[in-house]
Amino acid sequence: MAGKDLDLSKLRVETRLALAGRDPARHDGGVNPAIHRATTLVIEDTGDLYNTPQKTYALEGMAVQDALKVALLAIEGGAAVTLAPSGLGACTLALMTIARAGGELLVVDSVYGPTRRFCNTVLHRLGVRTTYFAPHIGGDIAGLINENTCGVFLESPGSITFEVQDVPAIAAAAKARGVPTILDNTWSAGLYFKPFEHGVDLSVQALTKYQAGHADAFMGAVLSATPQMGERVKATYKQLGLGASPDDAYLVLRGMRSLSVRLERQAASGLQIARWLETRPEVARVIHPALPSHPDHAIWKRDFTGAAGVFGAVLKPVAAAKLKVMLETYALFSMGFSWGGYESLIIPCDDNITRTAKPWKAEGPLVRLSIGLEHPGDLIADLAQGFARLA
Ligand SMILES: Cc1ncc(COP(=O)(O)O)c(C=O)c1O
Incomplete structure (x- = not known):
């Protein structure tokens, strides 16, 4: 089968986009994954009901969501990925993963409006303070970091006004103080900017935009630099009861091929x-x-x-x-x-x-x-x- 046993990381991005996530053996020989609607997963062994690494509930995603995740990692890199029902859902999932009561978030002033609204409403209500910083702050962000800082949220270029941030300088300043960085990387579609090579901890994609590409599906993703961060995002996804539709996962994966x-x-x-x-x-x-x-x-x-x-x-x-x-x-x-x-x-x-x-x-x-x-x-x-x- 095409792609079997290939190390995709050695291939160019166009080839990776054509191959990543394909597994005909899992889908009756079909080139594309089946759209599998499911809620309950039948479990044979009582020992597997509550203590198993296997999936026990379809909210975790079926084969089509798994295929999309493989493709996203093959394109943008990172150690783990969690899907979200929309791009905004991915932004809020990433923020909920790192926010804590009494903590302070540093958020770029040119952030996507609804992300700002989430910080100013839900997070504010939960006792998380948000300080907005000028997009051109660069390494000077170090001066804003204090013992309460729980995360830095970037979006580059910013929404509407398209300021490009010095992501490597901001990420390095945050890392030096042990503060995680989130980047909304939607503009580059994960193709033209590699967040994990620039020190970012969590990369957010609104897959609704270029990946889906046909104005017909909402979806988002949070990619993590490390497996540990990936586990934190996955746990938050579960705690919030989020899901990602199999039909939409199929559309996004189909969009990614082109x-x-x-x-x-x-x-x-x-x-x-x-x-x-x-x-x-x-x-x-x-x-x-x-x-x-x-x-x-x-x-x-x-x-x-x-x-x-x-x-x-x-x-x-x-x-x-x-x-x-x-x-x-x-x-x-x-x-x-x-x-x-x-x-x-x-x-x-x-x-x-x-x-x-x-x-x-x-x-x-x-x-x-x-x-x-x-x-x-x-x-x-x-x-x-x-x-x-x-x-
Ligand atoms: C930069 C950015 N991030 C996130 C989103 C949210 O994506 P969605 O519309 O899928 O919620 C948008 C939507 O316009 C966006 O422009």
């Missing part, structure tokens, strides 16, 4: 569109880490091997009514939350930015574009027509 091809294309189209936007008189600046004009381009170039197809653009000041017309009348771009699917999306973002450590300042309205698999020439024509409607 991940590198889609992402390469979406990244190339994204960069082409970002460069074109830089030439437009209606645009004040484009916020794309792979553009030399991005303030953190040097860090991105040092740490990443590629870019995603989602980025921001600050427009020059424009009347709200005109912006509304432009956004609502595109032929190809739709407005909608999420990103990373095959379909191009655009959203206005000014109502979606909360900052407490370092205010967000912009020359005009900020929009976020997620570039899909349409031809970039058609997308550029659509954007150009939108600018014509602004005039």
Whole structure:
């Protein structure tokens, strides 16, 4: 069988994506795993009911979830992985694993809004304090770490505003004080940034985005640098009663087979569109880490091997009514939350930015574009027509 007895770590990522998690012998010869719906698992031996390393309840996942986990580890690395029902569920699972009452979390100011909301509501209620820090803090985060610090949460590039953090410097400062680091690594899809090579302890993926890739499944994952950390995440998953649907695990795994091809294309189209936007008189600046004009381009170039197809653009000041017309009348771009699917999306973002450590300042309205698999020439024509409607 293809892939049998192969050391996947010696193969290139495209090959790993095609092979990882395949086990036809477990699935009547099928190339893909069966979608196995189950709750109860029958146990023959009373001795195995309460004290066994075997699975005793299907909330732990069946073969299809196992196959997805194998594939995730083969791509991003790490010692263990736990699935979650959504990307946000993966963020909160990672946070619940390390948070403790009386403890303090250090969270990047440009974090995904719902992750911030979780810290400010549920964790706050449970006696966990959150301090937000400026995305460019780097190794100076050492000055914020104290005896109560129970974790550092990063997301690089940050949501909406795309600041690239100096993850190795932050992770090293945290490690020196025995503080675990979590990184929301969704933007790189686990392909273009290797968190465990940069000292991160827990990597979060919203698999809903590029891995699933077709706007039809929610799922998340928490990958751990060490087996010990992996056990802590798994225990928290069980304590919280979380699960990950077999149908959605199948869709995410199917999406991953074409991940590198889609992402390469979406990244190339994204960069082409970002460069074109830089030439437009209606645009004040484009916020794309792979553009030399991005303030953190040097860090991105040092740490990443590629870019995603989602980025921001600050427009020059424009009347709200005109912006509304432009956004609502595109032929190809739709407005909608999420990103990373095959379909191009655009959203206005000014109502979606909360900052407490370092205010967000912009020359005009900020929009976020997620570039899909349409031809970039058609997308550029659509954007150009939108600018014509602004005039
Ligand atoms: C950076 C980031 N992390 C996590 C999530 C949450 O993913 P999900 O929509 O699957 O809950 C999102 C969703 O937009 C995101 O952008």
